Amino acid sequence: MNLPTVPFRQFVLKVHSRCDLACDHCYVYEHADQSWRRRPVVMADETAAWAVTRIAEHVKSNGLAHVHIVLHGGEPLLAGRERLGRLITELRGGLDGLCTLDLRVHTNGTLLDERFLDLFEEHDVKVGVSLDGDRAANDRHRRYADGRSSYDRVIRAVERLRRRPRLYAGLLCTIDVANDPRAVYRALAALEPPQVDFLLPHATWDSPPPRPAPTAYADWLIEVFELWDAEGRRMPVRMFESILRTSRGGTSLTESLGLEPADLVVIETDGTYEQADSLKVAYDGAPATGLDVFHHDLDTVARHTGVLARQQGLGGLCDTCRACPVVDSCGGGLYAHRYRTGSGFANPSVYSADLFTLITHIRRRTAMPTHSVPAVTMDALSAGYGGEEDIRCLAAAQRTIRRALLAGVGAHASATAGWDLLTRLDADHRDAVDAVLDHPYVREWAVRCLRQDGDPGYLANIAAAAAVRAGVAADLVITAVDGVFHLPTLGAFEAGPAAAARLVAEDGRFSLPDLPGAVWHPLRRLTAGDLSVALEDTDPHRHCHGHPASGRLTEAQAAGWQRMFAEAWAIIESDHPAYAPGLRAGLTTLMPLDPPEEGGSASSAARNAFGAVAAAPPADPATLALLLIHEFQHVKLGAVFDLLDLYDPAHTGRYYAPWRRESPRPIEALLQGVYAHLAVTDFWRVRRHRSGDGPGDVQFALWREQTARAIDDLERSGGLTPLGARFVAGMRRTLEPWLDEPVSGRAAAAAAELAERYRAESAAARS
Amino acid sequence: MNITDEKQSEVPSNVRDLRDVPLSDVSDLDRESIIRRLLPETPVERVPVARFNSSI
Numbered sequence: 001m002n003l004p005t006v007p008f009r010q011f012v013l014k015v016h017s018r019c020d021l022a023c024d025h026c027y028v029y030e031h032a033d034q035s036w037r038r039r040p041v042v043m044a045d046e047t048a049a050w051a052v053t054r055i056a057e058h059v060k061s062n063g064l065a066h067v068h069i070v071l072h073g074g075e076p077l078l079a080g081r082e083r084l085g086r087l088i089t090e091l092r093g094g095l096d097g098l099c100t101l102d103l104r105v106h107t108n109g110t111l112l113d114e115r116f117l118d119l120f121e122e123h124d125v126k127v128g129v130s131l132d133g134d135r136a137a138n139d140r141h142r143r144y145a146d147g148r149s150s151y152d153r154v155i156r157a158v159e160r161l162r163r164r165p166r167l168y169a170g171l172l173c174t175i176d177v178a179n180d181p182r183a184v185y186r187a188l189a190a191l192e193p194p195q196v197d198f199l200l201p202h203a204t205w206d207s208p209p210p211r212p213a214p215t216a217y218a219d220w221l222i223e224v225f226e227l228w229d230a231e232g233r234r235m236p237v238r239m240f241e242s243i244l245r246t247s248r249g250g251t252s253l254t255e256s257l258g259l260e261p262a263d264l265v266v267i268e269t270d271g272t273y274e275q276a277d278s279l280k281v282a283y284d285g286a287p288a289t290g291l292d293v294f295h296h297d298l299d300t301v302a303r304h305t306g307v308l309a310r311q312q313g314l315g316g317l318c319d320t321c322r323a324c325p326v327v328d329s330c331g332g333g334l335y336a337h338r339y340r341t342g343s344g345f346a347n348p349s350v351y352s353a354d355l356f357t358l359i360t361h362i363r364r365r366t367a368m369p370t371h372s373v374p375a376v377t378m379d380a381l382s383a384g385y386g387g388e389e390d391i392r393c394l395a396a397a398q399r400t401i402r403r404a405l406l407a408g409v410g411a412h413a414s415a416t417a418g419w420d421l422l423t424r425l426d427a428d429h430r431d432a433v434d435a436v437l438d439h440p441y442v443r444e445w446a447v448r449c450l451r452q453d454g455d456p457g458y459l460a461n462i463a464a465a466a467a468v469r470a471g472v473a474a475d476l477v478i479t480a481v482d483g484v485f486h487l488p489t490l491g492a493f494e495a496g497p498a499a500a501a502r503l504v505a506e507d508g509r510f511s512l513p514d515l516p517g518a519v520w521h522p523l524r525r526l527t528a529g530d531l532s533v534a535l536e537d538t539d540p541h542r543h544c545h546g547h548p549a550s551g552r553l554t555e556a557q558a559a560g561w562q563r564m565f566a567e568a569w570a571i572i573e574s575d576h577p578a579y580a581p582g583l584r585a586g587l588t589t590l591m592p593l594d595p596p597e598e599g600g601s602a603s604s605a606a607r608n609a610f611g612a613v614a615a616a617p618p619a620d621p622a623t624l625a626l627l628l629i630h631e632f633q634h635v636k637l638g639a640v641f642d643l644l645d646l647y648d649p650a651h652t653g654r655y656y657a658p659w660r661r662e663s664p665r666p667i668e669a670l671l672q673g674v675y676a677h678l679a680v681t682d683f684w685r686v687r688r689h690r691s692g693d694g695p696g697d698v699q700f701a702l703w704r705e706q707t708a709r710a711i712d713d714l715e716r717s718g719g720l721t722p723l724g725a726r727f728v729a730g731m732r733r734t735l736e737p738w739l740d741e742p743v744s745g746r747a748a749a750a751a752a753e754l755a756e757r758y759r760a761e762s763a764a765a766r767s
Numbered sequence: 768m769n770i771t772d773e774k775q776s777e778v779p780s781n782v783r784d785l786r787d788v789p790l791s792d793v794s795d796l797d798r799e800s801i802i803r804r805l806l807p808e809t810p811v812e813r814v815p816v817a818r819f820n821s822s823i
Contacts, residue, residue, distance in 0.1 A: 197820045254818050255820065277821050371783075371784050397780070400782060400801070405802065407790055422790060451806070723778065
């Protein structure tokens with residue numbers, strides 16, 4: 001096995017190996033592993049110092065920005081306040097300058113007094129408490145050796161913690177299906193924990209849990225889930241949240257679910273490293289590594305075969321689990337729970353039936369509608385076209401995407417004013433909000449913000465624009481970006497160096513009362529018959545097309561674009577009518593670019609700007625028609641990519657693309673190029689028959705051949721999903737008849753010469 | 768994450784339809800799910816606490 005190691009980010013320090021309770025379900029003392037009997041009662045200072053040294057080394061060698069350390073036991077508070085204080089000081093001193101340290105202690109709570117809490121407050125140590133529910137549930141197992149209840153002491157400890165909310169990490173409840181799930185949930189919820197963990201009692205196939213019904217644990221948890229859901233999910237329940245997250249492609253919050261690689265290591269009181277604590281339930285010595293802090297660094301531990309075995313994700317599971325439809329949430333359950341003598345850990349969890357039932361129930365109860373693409377729309381799009389309904393289907397999903405992105409930015413503190421106004425408008429003036437959010441560059445701005453490269457304060461500008469469109473009164477501070485106060489879909493104020501300005505809106509009128517000299521540049525529109533698109537030359541987020549955007553156009557320049565656009569649209573409608581309905585439904589914005597210094601044409605579409613096409617002033621209307629058709633292909637396919645997986649994102653193949661000769665292209669880019677050049681070929685197929693278009697024959701011959709070859713590459717790539725393969729087959733069906741259309745020998749020879757030259761240029765660029 | 772199944776007449780996506788969800792009600796889960804799909808490199812989903820959760 002030669003696999004990259006996963007650094008540890010979670011460290012469990014066993015600071016004391018004994019406990020003042022004698023819970024009969026405890027995995028440390030009551031299960032197979034009895035190594036606690038051979039260990040020191042408490043972690044010595046020297047051992048603790050070595051542990052800190054090893055963790056610090058590991059943080060440095062792996063460049064870790066954030067680690068979690070849990071002080072655990074036994075009962076860690078038995079180590080005493082002074083010893084714990086020394087350890088915590090050592091941890092803070094050794095790690096605080098290297099990384100962010102999340103430091104916690106898990107305790108049974110019996111000894112948690114104000115003096116311990118003062119210590120934890122001083123060093124920012126959060127506290128989790130084990131409590132199995134109401135008195136009856138808790139006392140079923142959690143008793144002293146003489147049989148006394150621990151309940152009252154633990155409740156008093158939790159009450160102390162509630163008075164120090166900064167320290168209160170949550171409650172951990174081990175399930176016993178003999179307990180009343182509603183009573184347990186209500187008892188825990190009444191303590192207002194910031195988080196609750198429900199833990200399946202540790203068990204294996206050799207030592208299965210008590211099971212009064214085939215899915216007793218699922219049934220118990222489902223009853224809790226229903227109550228939790230019905231009461232508004234008042235507190236996070238880590239198991240339920242993990243199932244919800246993993247069901248939507250996210251990561252699990254707990255080691256007992258999900259497919260994430262294990263990144264946890266235990267350091268025992270004697271300084272030995274152990275694997276997952278829960279492995280104690282499997283067999284005597286199961287968690288052992290044979291390594292210790294005095295002689296081995298943590299990079300060595302990370303390469304231990306037992307550690308690696310818990311990092312294999314789907315590949316580390318048995319066939320039954322791999323074929324299971326909920327494996328992405330379940331992840332095979334806790335590793336220890338899979339153990340059976342003979343087959344080791346290559347089994348489903350002993351709780352497999354429970355996990356399947358619970359996950360399936362939660363998924364069914366929380367199902368929400370998703371977007372879908374009609375098969376006829378996929379057929380139309382894969383053929384290279386797409387009518388009004390087809391493009392509206394893609395545009396509908398773009399609206400979802402923009403709303404989700406906006407909600408992401410809205411969570412930012414500096415976006416609060418804009419978010420408050422926008423959410424109010426969204427409730428009563430949804431059309432106005434949607435009209436603004438449909439502006440192509442809103443998504444580009446939101447993406448920049450989420451990449452920490454944009455100003456969330458611009459959300460106020462978006463909200464202001466929506467208020468203006470809705471005719472609602474508003475008074476808020478908007479933000480200047482690149483020297484302009486832009487209001488998407490309306491235009492921009494040019495107001496000198498001011499970074500922020502108060503905007504007042506009422507009845508659709510608006511002004512910057514504190515900047516009376518501000519010059520307003522309204523958004524202009526290009527029209528052609530009943531088609532109208534924005535001529536966007538002020539939006540500060542339009543610089544996402546890979547070419548320099550024009551500044552504000554003069555009236556004469558805008559008039560020139562109007563003439564060119566009207567004539568280009570006439571050409572599209574008359575000569576290329578298959579593209580007109582899609583453009584009519586989806587093209588909302590034309591963004592002028594500066595003319596390229598090297599001459600010729602320039603145009604672009606941007607993945608985050610659905611509906612926008614950027615173009616430099618074209619030589620003639622036919623060129624603009626070609627650029628619009630070409631770039632809108634990218635717009636369409638980008639929107640398909642947003643919704644559906646046509647290729648494997650992990651595919652690493654690179655392919656020659658004659659239209660981008662500087663370097664081989666990844667599969668996504670090749671798909672985009674093929675889709676665009678399918679339309680380019682189609683354009684020249686028609687155009688070559690028009691008088692005065694000399695190069696048409698050559699262009700047609702060139703691009704049909706090059707596109708066909710690129711389709712071959714796609715089909716052979718091994719990187720397409722089944723849906724992607726179907727999409728590419730659709731493109732081929734459109735192209736194939738064109739390969740038989742006659743072209744002159746001279747045009748064919750010129751096309752072959754160009755193709756050869758392109759290949760040579762590409763080879764030269766790579767050498 | 769891959770959704771390549773096809774029903775008879777529809778190709779389903781795993782992108783939740785949020786058009787009718789008020790902006791103020793867009794859940795963290797749905798928001799993060801979409802952001803993760805579009806911007807897989809964006810750290811929208813940090814696990815805030817240790818995943819370890821053994822009781823004592």
